Amino acid sequence: MIKYIPYGKQYIDQDDIKAVEEVLKADFITQGPKVPEFEKKLAEYCDAKYAVVFNSGTSALHAAYFAVGLKEDDEFITTPITFVATANAGLFLRAKPIFIDVEANTGNIDASKIEGKISSQTKLIVPVHYAGHPCDMEKIKEIADRYGLSIVEDACHALGAKYKGSKIGSCKYSDATVFSFHPVKHITTGEGGAVLTNRDDIYEKLLMFRNHGVTKEEEKFVKMKEGDWYYEMQFLGFNYRMTDIQAALGISQLKKLDKFVERRRKIVEIYNKAFDYNPYFDIPVEKDYAYHSYHLYPIRLKNNYKDKKKEIFQLLRRKELGVQVHYIPVYMHPYYQQLEYREGESPVAEEFYKREISLPLYPAMTEENVNFVIETVFNMFKEATK
DSSP, X not given: OOOOEESOOOOOOXXXXXXXXXXXXXXXXXXXXXXXXXXXXXXXXXXXXXXXXESSHHHHHHHHHXXXXXXXXXXXXXXSSSOTHHHHHHHTTTOEEEEOOBOTTTOSBOGGGTGGGOOTTEEEEOOBOXXXXXXXXXXXXXXXXHHTOEEEEEOTTOTTOEETTEETTSOTTSSEEEEEOOTTSSSOOSSOEEEEESOHHHHHHHHHHTBTTEEOOGGGOSSOOOSTTOOEEOSOOOBOOOBHHHHHXXXXXXXXXXXXHHHHHHHHHHHHHHHTTOSSEEOOOOOTTEEOOOXXXXXXXXXXXXXXXXXXXXXXXXXXXXXXXXOOOGGGSHHHHHTTOOTTSSHHHHHHHHHEXXXXXXXXXXXXXXXXXXXXXXXXXXXXXX
16 A cells, blocks of 8 residues: 655665674764765765765755855845745845746746846845755856856755766856755755765865864964964854764765666656656656656646645645645745735746645655656546546
């Protein structure tokens, strides 16, 4: 009998458990050798110079924005179709998010609309690779270069994806790239995140930001070293460190990443074959410049069915499918409404939200699970649209 199938779920095997167990028996469970080992392997995988890991994707975003120089009264451009952390991380620095509408088929930021929202206060563009489909980074970089803006890629959905043959995380088109290692993502460290960069200055700021703004490197000291115990706090940072326990899990998970992405793509292939040309909803696209890593499988209800989204969603949940919606546009949340953001400013994003439902997709899904999802989806649509 099929049990509840969530929209996403971690895959943990005996190798992962053994890796964590070894750290628990070792001398260091935090600030030990596993964190730099994980960083090195992650940077190598993504073809980047540096990786700095954090205790969450949110703290990684916060650190990345700080490291590229975002500050109070600056503006940064991003998309409303994302988790609130993308925008919140800028608010932590007292900067203002400016939301750009999205492409109707991918849910990604519409690069053609960015330039019209750039002002003298704009300092940063944060494209979000929604669901694992890369944004059109070449177009975004051309705009950023023309206006002297930084780019931080929110790639929390997109580990293992590629843009025009380059791995997301290589920072070929950006100053920094952020990943998340939450359990529903491509690999997990429980909670965790990372920032990748090719810039030495950003790397050094990231290291200090996650450790209270502290440095122990003598060549960076502002004051005279007083003894071997000496260290300096040079700016306000945070305790955003990842533990060796988490890093050991990340190292073990990273070995399986390509297989995880391959399995996700295989499930999508089965879904697409079953759902293609159905009368109820549109399926995800993969543009010719993209290698999609499919963190999500977002369907978009057709015109005749979008008004029945709540009913369809509830019916799917009752039949043991843990469907979800990604996302409520950020500025529609009560907190952002208090900041005087208003509905209607990104009509495509709001329409995307009205239509979108995420179906289950994760590597541990069996063929039986996948077939159950397909059968249940068709049965529920028929029931909901009688």
